[in-house]
Amino acid sequence: MSRLLMNIISGCFLCWPLLAGCQHPTGQPQQSDTNVNMEYNKLSPQEEYVILQKGTDRAFTGDYYQKKDEGLYLCRQCNARLYRSGDKFESHCGWPSFDDEIDGSVRRVPDADGRRTEIICNNCGGHLGHVFLGEGFTAKDTRHCVNTSSLRFIPASEADSAPAVIKETR
Numbered sequence: 568m569s570r571l572l573m574n575i576i577s578g579c580f581l582c583w584p585l586l587a588g589c590q591h592p593t594g595q596p597q598q599s600d601t602n603v604n605m606e607y608n609k610l611s612p613q614e615e616y617v618i619l620q621k622g623t624d625r626a627f628t629g630d631y632y633q634k635k636d637e638g639l640y641l642c643r644q645c646n647a648r649l650y651r652s653g654d655k656f657e658s659h660c661g662w663p664s665f666d667d668e669i670d671g672s673v674r675r676v677p678d679a680d681g682r683r684t685e686i687i688c689n690n691c692g693g694h695l696g697h698v699f700l701g702e703g704f705t706a707k708d709t710r711h712c713v714n715t716s717s718l719r720f721i722p723a724s725e726a727d728s729a730p731a732v733i734k735e736t737r
C-alpha cells in the first residue's frame with residue numbers, strides 16, 4: 568500500500584473523528600490571544616488542531632516533509648509568506664525543516680512546556696511548530712520544524728498569482 572494511501576486512510580479513519588471529538592479537550596473555547604477571524608482561510612479539523620490548538624502532525628506524515636520543489640510556503644490560515652524552498656533542508660526528523668524564514672514573517676515565543684521555542688505566524692498568530700538552534704544541520708545552525716498542516720505550498724511558477732495575505736481586521 569502506498570504511503571499516500573496509508574496517510575489518507577489513517578487521516579480519515581483514525582485522526583479526524585478523534586480530533587473532531589476532542590477539539591476542545593478542556594471544554595474551553597479558543598484562547599483569546601488567538602487571532603480567530605472568520606475571513607481567514609477555512610481550516611480542516613487537522614489544520615485547526617495544529618494551527619489553533621498548537622497540535623503537531625504525526626512525524627513522517629503530511630505532504631511537505633519530503634517536498635523539494637521550488638516555491639514558497641504560505642501560512643495555511645492567512646497566506647502570509649513564511650518560507651522559501653531554498654531554505655528547506657532534509658533533517659530526517661519527519662517534518663518540513665527550514666534554516667531561515669522570510670524576514671519578519673515568523674515570531675518566536677517561549678513554549679508553554681518551558682523548554683522549547685514555539686514559532687507562530689507573525690500575521691495571524693497561527694501555530695507553526697518549534698525552532699531549534701545549535702544542532703549543526705546547516706551553516707545557519709537553525710531548524711524551523713514546521714507542521715505541514717500549518718503551510719500551503721505555492722510552486723515558483725505560480726508565485727505571482729499566490730493568494731493575498733489576509734490581515735486581521737477585528
Ligand SMILES: [Zn+2]
Nearest residue numbers: 642645688691
Ligand atoms: Zn498566518
